[in-house]
Amino acid sequence: AQTVTQSQPEMSVQEAETVTLSCTYDTSESDYYLFWYKQPPSRQMILVIRQEAYKQQNATENRFSVNFQKAAKSFSLKISDSQLGDAAMYFCAYRGANAGGTSYGKLTFGQGTILTVHP
Amino acid sequence: GAVVSQHPSWVICKSGTSVKIECRSLDFQATTMFWYRQFPKQSLMLMATSNEGSKATYEQGVEKDKFLINHASLTLSTLTVTSAHPEDSSFYICSARDSAGGAYYGYTFGSGTRLTVV
Numbered sequence: 647a648q649t650v651t652q653s654q655p656e657m658s659v660q661e662a663e664t665v666t667l668s669c670t671y672d673t674s675e676s677d678y679y680l681f682w683y684k685q686p687p688s689r690q691m692i693l694v695i696r697q698e699a700y701k702q703q704n705a706t707e708n709r710f711s712v713n714f715q716k717a718a719k720s721f722s723l724k725i726s727d728s729q730l731g732d733a734a735m736y737f738c739a740y741r742g743a744n745a746g747g748t749s750y751g752k753l754t755f756g757q758g759t760i761l762t763v764h765p
Numbered sequence: 766g767a768v769v770s771q772h773p774s775w776v777i778c779k780s781g782t783s784v785k786i787e788c789r790s791l792d793f794q795a796t797t798m799f800w801y802r803q804f805p806k807q808s809l810m811l812m813a814t815s816n817e818g819s820k821a822t823y824e825q826g827v828e829k830d831k832f833l834i835n836h837a838s839l840t841l842s843t844l845t846v847t848s849a850h851p852e853d854s855s856f857y858i859c860s861a862r863d864s865a866g867g868a869y870y871g872y873t874f875g876s877g878t879r880l881t882v883v
Contacts, residue, residue, distance in 0.1 A: 688876070689803075689856065689858075689876070689877045690874065690876050690877070691809075691858065691860070691874035735806070737808065737809070751797060751814070751862070752799070752811060752814065753799070753809075753811075753860070753872065755808045755809050756808065757807070757808050758806070758807070758808050760806065
């Protein structure tokens with residue numbers, strides 16, 4: 647079974663600074679997708695960024711970027727120029743891409759990292 | 766973008782009663798709906814997967830007779846917590862996959878339902 651591990655229960659950052667959230671995963675599947683979701687106090691899950699495993703280029707979305715290391719099974723999220731609105735719980739998630747695979751269609755979430763942004 | 770409307774946003778019920786939570790995809794057809802449970806400051810735990818017109822598939826350890834899932838149409842899925850007890854109090858979230866969306870995409874989540882059983 648696939649597992650996703652976020653080893654940082656809590657992180658904090660000063661406004662305008664940069665912070666990196668860690669995520670590792672374990673899978674025997676060759677093709678998959680990785681995601682970072684944000685859950686602010688409203689508890690609405692919001693997709694932050696996504697990465698296809700077969701793409702070597704790291705995904706970026708404005709101030710958010712990832713460092714995808716497939717061999718190391720690592721998928722960290724970097725938030726640049728942190729803003730107060732970035733304060734939330736962040737979840738790393740895995741989804742298999744092979745139809746018929748055990749994780750196809752299902753999102754497997756990490757434990758989450760609570761990010762606090764200090765003004 | 767795709768929107769999933771989840772209702773109610775919060776509900777308080779008496780122990781022993783049943784509660785129904787609805788999730789509607791507003792501008793797309795949701796062939797698959799996922800139901801999650803989340804405790805405070807914890808991760809989302811997948812409870813079951815429902816496909817339109819077929820029986821839901823429950824994760825190991827989830828009581829299918831307690832958590833009834835119906836996915837009768839491409840835009841509506843419901844979760845009914847039957848004979849609710851205080852230990853069922855939690856935050857329930859649905860998530861839908863657009864039938865027209867590629868496998869690359871994540872899912873659209875409802876805004877969640879906070880259930881309190883007293």
